Amino acid sequence: MLLEVRDLTKVYDTGFVKVSALKGISFKVKEGELTAIMGPSGSGKTTLMDILGCLSRPTGGLYLFQGEEANRLSERKLAEIRNSHLGFVFQSFNLLPRETVLSNIELPLIYKGVPRGERRKKGIEILFSLGLKDKLNSFPNQLSGGEQQRVAIGRALINNPHLILADEPTGNIDRKTGEGILKIFVDLNQKGKTIIIITHDPFVASYCSRIIHLEDGKVVKDELC
């Protein structure tokens, strides 16, 4: 099992009101799955992704990543899991505007202390595989939305992560370009990557082999397709 959540809860305490965003979520994800987490706006998708991505901690319940209880780990250890085992893709790409495509993609390797020559080689290899070989020295604002998202996918892949977490990866691009992005995820999954895509869009979920449906902080359906 790659990960498991058991009776996970998350309460946001804003000082005035308490928002119960997750109300007891349980499921397991095996290595090699391509899973969609689907649900309407406000159902708790991003909250769940932040916990799965070790970016925030649950209020209650259990999160096991590779058998380790993530809630009990130190901040340092959580950061280590993020850097070594996880790749993130966001709706808004989150690229550094003043850095070239190649520098953006190398970033996770800089954090890991990988030497420059090796970083370049790895970065160029990945950009070639994503069809971006002419864009190595471009800046993010010189790229289309689909190209920017491909760079972000490259950045998520460069550490060879065990799990890719994508939150509305096609949310800011048109349908046709979005299909290209989804095909990249399918292709990566066929090569063995475990991927979780968070979406409210049934078209995006239709590319996945499993759909976990969230409503109001709870799993209402978990189906294989």
Ligand SMILES: Nc1ncnc2c1ncn2[C@@H]1O[C@H](COP(=O)(O)OP(=O)(O)OP(=O)(O)O)[C@@H](O)[C@H]1O
């Ligand atoms: N930092 C926060 N502080 C307080 N409440 C929050 C916070 N983040 C999210 N919430 C609340 O938690 C609930 C779940 O939010 P979440 O962002 O996880 O939903 P979502 O399914 O990702 O929605 P969307 O599809 O709009 O992105 C919502 O009611 C939201 O208002």
Ligand SMILES: [Mg+2]
């Ligand atoms: Mg969200």
